[in-house]
Amino acid sequence: MLRDLGDGLVLRRGTPADADALAAFNADVLRYQDAPDPEPSMGAWTRDLIEGRHPTFRPESALLVEDTRGKSIVSSMVLLSHTWTYAGVPLSVGQPEIVGTRAEFRGRGLVRAMFDVAHAWSAERGHRLLAINGIPWFYRQFGYEMALELGGGPRLYTVGLAAGVRQPTPPYRLRPATGADAPFLAATSAHAGRRYLVTAPRDAAAWRYVVSGRSAGSAARNEVRIVESEAGEPAGYLEHVPKLWGPGLHVRELEAAAGVSWRAVAYPVLAYLCETGEAYARAAKTELGLLDFWLLGSAHPFAGVVQFSSSRRPYAFYLRAPDLPDLLRRLTPVLERRLAESPLVGHTGDVRLSFFRDGVRLTLDGGRIKSVEAWPPPRTVAGLDFSLPSADERRPSAMFPGLTFLQLLFGYRSLAELEAAFADCVVRGQEPRALLEALFPKQPSKVWPIL
Template identity: 45%
Template structure:
C-alpha cells in the first residue's frame, strides 16, 4: 500500500502539491499536454488537446475526470507534471484481467529529475491495487518506465506497408468495386463487436471492448482526438456486411501512410477477394489526409502486430516491414497473476510433451522465487519460494525478464540467448516451453 499516495492532496515540498484532477482542469491540462508531448514544439499536436478533453469529459467509458494526477505550484496553480490511468479489461487466452493503462506521462523540463513522476506512479499503482488490477501496461520511450517496475514484455505494433505503385491494383474502366466500403453506423456495432471478439482469439493478449466502448469509438470522441479511430464496414454487392476495419484519425508518419489498424471478415469471406479494394480505399483515405497536410501519401499498409491473415495474402504487395515494439508491463503480484491463468496453463500443458506432469517447477528470480506444484498435469498450487542459492531452482530469470516469457513476447531459448543469467535445467525447460509458448498479441488498448 501507499498511504501517502492515497491521501491526496499531498505536499511534496518546494512549493509543489500533488492532487487528483477535476473536470475544471481540462483547459490547463490540455494545454500542458500539447506543450509537453508534441513531437515538434513549432507544430503543436492539437489532437493531444482533444484526447485530454475526451478523458476529462465524463463521457469516456472507463475514465472519470478524477483519474489524472496533477502536480502544481501552490502559489501560481501552474501544472508542472501530470499523468493519468485508464482502467480496462484485457484477456489472457480468454481469461479477463483488470488492467491499468498509465498515459500522458509528462513533466515540465524545469521540474524534471525531482522524482515527480515516481510519486505519481506510486499513486496510480495504489489506485490499481484498490481496483483489483492484475497488471499495468504503458506505451513509451525506450528504457524510461523500467525505473518504475515495468518490463518491455508484450508485443506492440508491427506494420507491413507497400508503395502505392506496387501495392494498389487499379480497377478496369468497366469495373466497379466488388466490395464497397461505407462508414460504420450504430446499428453495426453489435456485429462489429462479434467479429472483433472472434478475431481476438488468435492472440495471446487482447483488449475487451464492450458496447459503451464501441459507441465512444464511433461517435463519442472529438473528431481529431489523438487516439481516435474511423470505423468502416465492408459489404458485398448485395449490401450484406462481410467485414469491418479501422483507420486512425491521427495521420501516421506525417500523413505519408494510409494505414489500417484493425480488420476482420466474416467466416467464409475471402481475404484474397476483399484485400485489393481495401488497399484502394486506404490509398484514397491516405491521399485525402496527406493533401490536408500539404504532403504526399506514398504508402499503404496494415498495423496488425506480427501475425494476421491479411499479411499472408498481401505478402508481395507489402514488402516493407516495421518490426513490433513493446508495451511496458508491470505485474505487482506475479503469484496471484499465475493463479488467475491456471486454466490456460493446464490446457497448454495437456497439449504438450509434458502432459500429465507430477512434481514441482521452481522459478528463481535471484532475490526470491515461486514454485508451481503439479499432480497429473493439474496445477495444485502456486506459492512463494525462497531459493537457498542461485542454482537451487529449475530455472532463473533476472530482474523482470520472466514477464517477456509470461506474455508470449519471447521464447525461453531467446531469453537464454540474450541474458547469460537466464537459464533452465532440462525438466524446467520442457515445462516452461509448454506453459509459456511464444504467441502473437494484438492489444487495441482503451485510450
C-alpha cells in the same frame, strides 16, 4: 491534496475544472518529436477524458502536480481501467497514460510520486496487470518490463498502387460505421481475437464509443469503416487514423468476418485507402507515400494475402505484474490445459523459478496445479551454482534475471530466445525445460485498448 511534494509543489487528483488547463499542458508537453508547436490532438484527447466522454474513465483518475505559486500544472498522468483476456481468461488491467512533465521540472521524482499513487489506486481496483505504451526504457525504473508485442505489421508503398488495385466491379465497398454496427463490430473483433494470446476485447458499448464518442480532433480518434457486399451485408471492418502521419496513412484495425476471404476484401480495402490517403494528402498539401499496417502486428493474416513492400520491427508494451503468484493462479486453467496437451501430460513435481531476489514455486500433482506460491530463493545452499542438474530442492529449476520472466509468460519471447539474449537466464536440465516450454509457449498477441 494527496501529497505535499515540497518547494510549492502538490500532488492532487484531477477535477472537471482542470479540463482546459490540463488539455493545454498535454498539448504543449506531449507534442510530437521535434515539433515546434503544441499538438492540439493531445489536448483534445485529454479534454475528452476529463469531461467524461470515455466509457470508464472519470476525472478523479487523473493525477496532477501543481505549482501552487503560479497555479500551473507541471506534471500529470491518468490511470485507465480495462479488461483484457489471456487465452480467454479475463484480466483486470490498469493503464497509466498521457504521462508528462515540463522540462524544467524533470529529474525531481514527480513521475515516481505519481506512480506510487497510481499503483496504490490500481491495487484498490483489483488490477492484476498494468500496461503502458511508452517511450524507451523510462518505465523500467517503476517495475515494468517490455513483454507484449506492439506493432510489427507491413507497409505498402503507393506509387502505382491505386491503378493496380482498382476493380471494374469490386465485390465489396466501404462505408462509414454507425452506432447500429456496434454488435457486428463486437462479434467480428471477438472472432479475430481467437488468433491471439492476449487481447483487449471491445463489446458493443466500447465500439459505439470508438465510432462516435470521441471529439473530432482527439489523438485517440480513428475513422471506422464497414466492408460490405453489394447487397449491403457486412463482411468486415477497417479502422484508420484520420490524417496522414508523415507520408503514410496508418491502419489500426482490419478484420474480416467469419467465412469471408481475406483475398476478396484486400483490393477494395486498398483502393479505399489509396483514395482516402490521397484526399488527406491534398488537404495537407503533401503527398501520400505509403499505406502503413504496422499497428496490425506481425501475425495478422492480411500480411499473407498481399505482397507488401517492407516491414518495421515491432515495439512492445511495458507490463507490470504487482503480484505474480496471484496472476499465475488466475491463469491456472490455461496452464493446466497446455500441460494436458503436451508430452508431460499428468506431470507431478515442483517448478521453482528464481528471479534472483525473489521467485515463484508451482507445485503440480497429476497434471493439475496444486499451488502457486512466492518462493524466495534460499541463501543457505553450500557451494557455487554452475546451473547443473541437482537433487537439492533448494536450488531453482530455472533462473530469469530481473523481470524477464514476464516476456515468457506473455508469449513475447520463447525460452530459447531468452536464453540467447540473457546469459544469466538458465534452465537446470531437460525436465524443467520441457515443462517451461509446455506451460509458456511463444504466441502472438494484439492489444489496442480503448483510450
